[in-house]
Amino acid sequence: MWTSVLAVIAVLVATQTVQFLFNLKKVSYLPGFRTLFSQFSVFGAAIPTNYFHPGLNWIWKWRHTVYDYYGTRTISYVPFIGEPVIWTSSMEVAKQILAGDPKLIKAPSALVPLLLWGDSVLTANHEAYKKHRRVVGPAFSSNTYSLVARETVRWYHEMVEGENWIKQGNFTIDSMDQSMLKFTLGVLSRTSFNYRYPWSNSTDNTGVPFERALTTILTMKEVIIRLATPNWAYKLPIERLRRVDDAYSKLGALMRSFVTSKKDELASTTEDMEPLRSDLLTRLVSASEAEGKNGLDDSEVIGNVFSFLFAGHETTAHTVASALALLALHEDEQEKAVKAIHEALPDGRDPTFDDFTKLDKVLACFHEAGRMFPGGAIVTRDTIDTFVLKVPDEKGNEDVLVVPANMRIMIDMVGIHYDPRLFPDPERYDPSRWYGVHNETDLTYFGLGPRACLGRKFALVVAMSLMTCLLRDWKFTVPLKPGETKEQWRERIMQGKYAGLGFGVHHIPVKMTRRVKA
Numbered sequence: 001m002w003t004s005v006l007a008v009i010a011v012l013v014a015t016q017t018v019q020f021l022f023n024l025k026k027v028s029y030l031p032g033f034r035t036l037f038s039q040f041s042v043f044g045a046a047i048p049t050n051y052f053h054p055g056l057n058w059i060w061k062w063r064h065t066v067y068d069y070y071g072t073r074t075i076s077y078v079p080f081i082g083e084p085v086i087w088t089s090s091m092e093v094a095k096q097i098l099a100g101d102p103k104l105i106k107a108p109s110a111l112v113p114l115l116l117w118g119d120s121v122l123t124a125n126h127e128a129y130k131k132h133r134r135v136v137g138p139a140f141s142s143n144t145y146s147l148v149a150r151e152t153v154r155w156y157h158e159m160v161e162g163e164n165w166i167k168q169g170n171f172t173i174d175s176m177d178q179s180m181l182k183f184t185l186g187v188l189s190r191t192s193f194n195y196r197y198p199w200s201n202s203t204d205n206t207g208v209p210f211e212r213a214l215t216t217i218l219t220m221k222e223v224i225i226r227l228a229t230p231n232w233a234y235k236l237p238i239e240r241l242r243r244v245d246d247a248y249s250k251l252g253a254l255m256r257s258f259v260t261s262k263k264d265e266l267a268s269t270t271e272d273m274e275p276l277r278s279d280l281l282t283r284l285v286s287a288s289e290a291e292g293k294n295g296l297d298d299s300e301v302i303g304n305v306f307s308f309l310f311a312g313h314e315t316t317a318h319t320v321a322s323a324l325a326l327l328a329l330h331e332d333e334q335e336k337a338v339k340a341i342h343e344a345l346p347d348g349r350d351p352t353f354d355d356f357t358k359l360d361k362v363l364a365c366f367h368e369a370g371r372m373f374p375g376g377a378i379v380t381r382d383t384i385d386t387f388v389l390k391v392p393d394e395k396g397n398e399d400v401l402v403v404p405a406n407m408r409i410m411i412d413m414v415g416i417h418y419d420p421r422l423f424p425d426p427e428r429y430d431p432s433r434w435y436g437v438h439n440e441t442d443l444t445y446f447g448l449g450p451r452a453c454l455g456r457k458f459a460l461v462v463a464m465s466l467m468t469c470l471l472r473d474w475k476f477t478v479p480l481k482p483g484e485t486k487e488q489w490r491e492r493i494m495q496g497k498y499a500g501l502g503f504g505v506h507h508i509p510v511k512m513t514r515r516v517k518a
């Protein structure tokens, strides 16, 4: 009995070893991690980053050392059990990968949480991508951006009112990132889905707050639980699973209700009543009713609704929250931004989309936070055919790396944005790096190439409007513990990680004091 068990184990280990050696060859013996499990397996994600197990967070924790350690910015990750991948933090290599070559795709297996509802502009490839892009692209117009600025400002005033901030005068927000998550979700649902709820007591008719349904789903843990659990298990009386399942069905129902009410609205308006025809939901729903190659099926409509909530919500919220925290740490930079606001809007009025270019110094504060904590920290592509990369070594000589088909390449956007050759003294918060940068394609934290962020301008308009109102009305400072220095506060609080599906700083407390109106 025991001998046969041992024999089976020996055979398994032997085949796995052969596979492992084959995988090392597959990555052309690039230096890098050799581990037991893949970092994206259930085990891999559960164990925190340590010497033997890089885990999920090595791109942050080892950002200053890992590429020097291996002597190259393009490395491999070969687990004993699981698929090998290539990682790069080289801007030159990333540009080649994201230049739009059809041999590199967004692989469904890398996008599982996004595909739960349906294919979308975020997940599709080749011809299917063109179809989605034709439908949603025109929703990003200056009409939309004017609406986004208007609704952001309105929502800001509702937040100030709902939180009773003016009466309090000065106070500490426990978690600026949580407040901003609530904020950006409201902006997205108002402007993209015409769904409004009040700042306070924002429950739907079933009593579950919309933002809670969404944020429950959008956490890595819940997604892993959802994916690892067979459907029948949800019938068991396990509280945790029930909560996950409940949130999924609530969000599904809500997204479908957006679509149904838009369908009704479109059916009851005549051509000459033409409402704002270019908003995202109108375009999606109209396209679902169109035939042929512009048509989207029902799952694709919901897939796109979810993709926009997903892509736009956490990313924008975390970037605004960390920008405010960094400005609280760097009061000189905060005062520069406030001065720029007074110059652009001397009468202290609320900003509109027309003020966008005048407020570029406020945006520079956002860009610099986006560099230091890029919301899309990992960008992946898979080869579907052999692909040849030119990989520069430290001396600037070019090596050729032949990547075989079916290989995943992961672009480490944290690594790129802390490369001292591109961003000298990368730990320094220095918004002036972005002064005079007006071309969106230079904002690398939104990705590179033809599939860089479609919501760039949308995010920037939200940031410009919200940060202008906040910095105009409030002075931000850091709530230090007794005896703590700002440096220690930064070390304690300003750490990036994946929690939720996006990368960012979590649980940022900030102090707000009302600025006296001049």
Ligand code: HEM
Binding pocket: 121, 122, 123, 307, 308, 311, 312, 313, 315, 316, 319, 370, 374, 375, 376, 379, 380, 445, 446, 447, 448, 450, 451, 452, 453, 454, 455, 456, 458, 459
């Ligand atoms: C600071 C905020 C944001 C950051 C850092 C960010 C980052 C990114 C990145 C890095 C990509 C490229 C992914 C890839 O190449 O695989 C991307 C794509 C995308 N983002 Fe954003 N994003 C932000 C805000 C938004 C907003 C507000 C929206 C929508 C309203 C949005 C919608 C999209 C969409 C639809 C794509 C896919 C584009 C395509 O494949 O053609 N994003 N984003």
Ligand SMILES: *[C@@H]1O[C@H](CO)[C@@H](O)[C@H](O)[C@H]1NC(C)=O
Binding pocket: 168, 169, 170, 513
């Ligand atoms: C903050 O508010 C408290 C009372 O609410 C007041 O005593 C204190 O002076 C205020 N501090 C600042 C800096 O405004």
Ligand SMILES: *[C@@H]1O[C@H](CO)[C@@H](O)[C@H](O)[C@H]1NC(C)=O
Binding pocket: 200, 201
């Ligand atoms: C929100 O709901 C709570 C409890 O249901 C209630 O006490 C509070 O007055 C409500 N607030 C507003 C602004 O309606």
Ligand SMILES: *[C@@H]1O[C@H](CO)[C@@H](O)[C@H](O)[C@H]1NC(C)=O
Binding pocket: 439, 440, 441
């Ligand atoms: C932005 O830069 C890209 C690439 O460098 C260039 O192709 C494009 O024309 C520029 N756009 C503007 C508005 O200057």
